[in-house]
Amino acid sequence: MAIMYALKSSDNEIFEVEQKVIEQSETIKKMIEDGAATGEIPLQVSSKTLAKVLEWCKQRQHKTVENENDDNKGKRKKERDEDDDIKEWENKFSDELKADKDVLFDLLLASNYLDLPALLSFLCQLVADMVAGKMPEEIRRMFNIENDFTPEEEKAITAEHGWAFQP
Amino acid sequence: MDRQSDGSNQEKEDRISGLPDPILRHILSFLPTKDAVATSILSSRWKLVWTSLTNLCFDNRLCLQHEDTYDLINDASTMFENFVNRVLVLSYPVDINKFSLHCYKLRYLACLHSWVSIAIMRNVCEIELSIKILDSLMSIELPESIYTSKTLEVLKLKGDFVIRLPPSGLCFPTLKILHIEIYNCVDNFTETLLSNCPVLEDLSIMVHLYGDFATLNISSPILKRSTLTFSHDDALTLTEHHVVITAPNLHYLSILDWAPVSYMPYEPHSLTKVVIDFSSLYAIGPYNGSYVCSDLAAPYVVQLLKGITNTKFLSLSSGTISVLDCAAVDFLPTFPNLTCLEVPVLSGWELLSVLLSSAPNLESLFLGTVIGFNCEWTEPQFVPDWLLSRVKMIKIEGFQGEKNQLKLIQYLLKNGEVLDTLVIRFQSTFPQKMGLKDKLYQKLLMFERGSKTCKVKVL
Numbered sequence: 357m358a359i360m361y362a363l364k365s366s367d368n369e370i371f372e373v374e375q376k377v378i379e380q381s382e383t384i385k386k387m388i389e390d391g392a393a394t395g396e397i398p399l400q401v402s403s404k405t406l407a408k409v410l411e412w413c414k415q416r417q418h419k420t421v422e423n424e425n426d427d428n429k430g431k432r433k434k435e436r437d438e439d440d441d442i443k444e445w446e447n448k449f450s451d452e453l454k455a456d457k458d459v460l461f462d463l464l465l466a467s468n469y470l471d472l473p474a475l476l477s478f479l480c481q482l483v484a485d486m487v488a489g490k491m492p493e494e495i496r497r498m499f500n501i502e503n504d505f506t507p508e509e510e511k512a513i514t515a516e517h518g519w520a521f522q523p
Numbered sequence: 524m525d526r527q528s529d530g531s532n533q534e535k536e537d538r539i540s541g542l543p544d545p546i547l548r549h550i551l552s553f554l555p556t557k558d559a560v561a562t563s564i565l566s567s568r569w570k571l572v573w574t575s576l577t578n579l580c581f582d583n584r585l586c587l588q589h590e591d592t593y594d595l596i597n598d599a600s601t602m603f604e605n606f607v608n609r610v611l612v613l614s615y616p617v618d619i620n621k622f623s624l625h626c627y628k629l630r631y632l633a634c635l636h637s638w639v640s641i642a643i644m645r646n647v648c649e650i651e652l653s654i655k656i657l658d659s660l661m662s663i664e665l666p667e668s669i670y671t672s673k674t675l676e677v678l679k680l681k682g683d684f685v686i687r688l689p690p691s692g693l694c695f696p697t698l699k700i701l702h703i704e705i706y707n708c709v710d711n712f713t714e715t716l717l718s719n720c721p722v723l724e725d726l727s728i729m730v731h732l733y734g735d736f737a738t739l740n741i742s743s744p745i746l747k748r749s750t751l752t753f754s755h756d757d758a759l760t761l762t763e764h765h766v767v768i769t770a771p772n773l774h775y776l777s778i779l780d781w782a783p784v785s786y787m788p789y790e791p792h793s794l795t796k797v798v799i800d801f802s803s804l805y806a807i808g809p810y811n812g813s814y815v816c817s818d819l820a821a822p823y824v825v826q827l828l829k830g831i832t833n834t835k836f837l838s839l840s841s842g843t844i845s846v847l848d849c850a851a852v853d854f855l856p857t858f859p860n861l862t863c864l865e866v867p868v869l870s871g872w873e874l875l876s877v878l879l880s881s882a883p884n885l886e887s888l889f890l891g892t893v894i895g896f897n898c899e900w901t902e903p904q905f906v907p908d909w910l911l912s913r914v915k916m917i918k919i920e921g922f923q924g925e926k927n928q929l930k931l932i933q934y935l936l937k938n939g940e941v942l943d944t945l946v947i948r949f950q951s952t953f954p955q956k957m958g959l960k961d962k963l964y965q966k967l968l969m970f971e972r973g974s975k976t977c978k979v980k981v982l
């Protein structure tokens with residue numbers, strides 16, 4: 357039987373999760389090792405975000421378990437096959453996040469707080485892809501960034517890094 | 524921790540600027556340095572975030588593409604040079620992890636030298652240079668400090684670079700991965716290189732056959748991966764070259780070849796993956812209508828195959844297959860460990876049968892579809908043994924729903940009695956029109972299956 361842990365979200369919802377799934381989070385792993393995790397593990401993450409985090413962790417877990425059980429013979433073929441499935445899943449996951457940027461940023465903060473390096477990298481890459489090749493004005497609009505420079509300051513920056521602003 | 528904003532708030536709030544610096548830096552690290560520096564103008568919050576980047580990647584190819592007069596090139600080049608200089612000066616004086624420079628129409632070698640030297644001084648681990656010098660056929664020398672760097676692990680060079688190996692003693696003490704192009708190959712170049720680099724595990728060489736070498740020796744006890752590319756515009760007039768590979772730890776070997784080169788791999792016991800691409804010079808192929816005789820190349824391919832019979836994975840390009848096909852090769856060595864074979868779809872089955880009968884333990888077959896695939900596929904007289912009793916997984920790339928492709932899939936499903944998975948991937952350009960993919964998928968599901976447990980996946 358797999359060992360289960362109960363995670364409690366900031367809005368008091370309980371999530372029952374297998375140890376192996378949740379140990380991907382260095383933060384939680386440490387809490388478990390330190391013995392601080394008897395009963396419910398309280399987390400500063402909302403239930404909506406935590407559900408998303410666990411969705412990711414389960415997908416990753418799925419991958420590692422199957423690879424462990426593989427005998428060497430079929431490993432290559434399975435890896436390639438799985439890569440396709442994971443790509444599909446990740447694309448869907450990204451599309452949902454792009455559509456709801458609030459969830460994306462909540463998830464970014466949560467992956468940082470829970471110390472989930474793979475998820476953090478994945479999300480940072482996603483944001484970078486959204487920014488790449490866009491004009492400053494487009495980026496500001498996309499993320500509601502307020503331009504607090506005076507026209508003079510803006511001019512000075514453009515002059516300093518001229519080539520960066522070439523189309 | 525996170526803020527559940529209601530709908531009205533969502534439109535206004537600037538969440539990204541509220542992220543902590545490490546996360547913003549992480550995001551910028553995935554951008555070309557040009558785009559990362561450009562974020563400095565977004566707002567005062569963003570002005571200095573880029574300065575702690577540790578991966579610096581510069582690329583002026585797109586910007587210079589259309590500048591054709593001297594004045595325009597000069598203006599654009601000056602701007603680019605100033606930019607690189609300023610970024611190197613202004614970026615926080617931390618170690619640089621990766622320095623990458625793709626420079627088209629470089630004016631001054633001195634610039635390159637100073638940039639690379641700064642990167643080395645800042646303990647760079649990875650250097651990637653792709654350089655074309657403006658109006659010059661001159662070879663590019665590297666600054667001397669690169670040969671003694673104690674942090675450099677990866678060096679990838681594109682362009683006419685000269686590697687000045689020290690006459691004695693070691694160079695590149697920490698270098699694990701080296702990718703180079705050679706325009707003037709001399710006989711003992713790779714020997715000296717490999718014996719001087721103490722930890723080199725991955726060597727990729729692209730040889731432009733303008734030099735006069737006869738034999739290239741790839742000999743190393745620690746080399747794990749190697750990619751060899753030989754190119755020449757006029758291979759048929761060239762004399763033969765030899766490549767001798769003695770690398771007992773080699774796992775991966777990839778050969779891309781447009782020239783008459785004979786390969787002699789000795790005892791590559793560790794070899795698990797081999798990719799062979801003898802390309803179109805020998806065989807324009809039956810698909811294009813015109814024939815260039817490939818009798819010349821077939822013995823080279825067969826000889827190479829004989830040397831790598833240990834491999835578990837083998838990928839053959841359509842050019843390689845054409846070479847074997849045109850020369851009517853009907854015998855190949857046995858590959859006792861081969862479990863996975865990757866080949867393009869063939870018009871006939873003869874060669875595939877020869878190939879597969881040489882692989883008694885094959886389990887997976889990857890069929891890549893040649894672009895513009897429309898060759899007739901005819902059902903063979905007898906169902907081949909490999910399909911009846913050996914191959915458990917077949918993957919087909921570049922599916923377009925074309926009639927011949929459907930016929931082939933129908934045949935494979937019907938006769939693949941031990942098949943457990945058939946994966947079909949649509950061509951990336953396949954129209955996303957609603958329902959078209961689904962319709963084809965439904966059609967595929969209706970096909971009779973020889974194996975009751977066979978799964979069909981469409982991607």
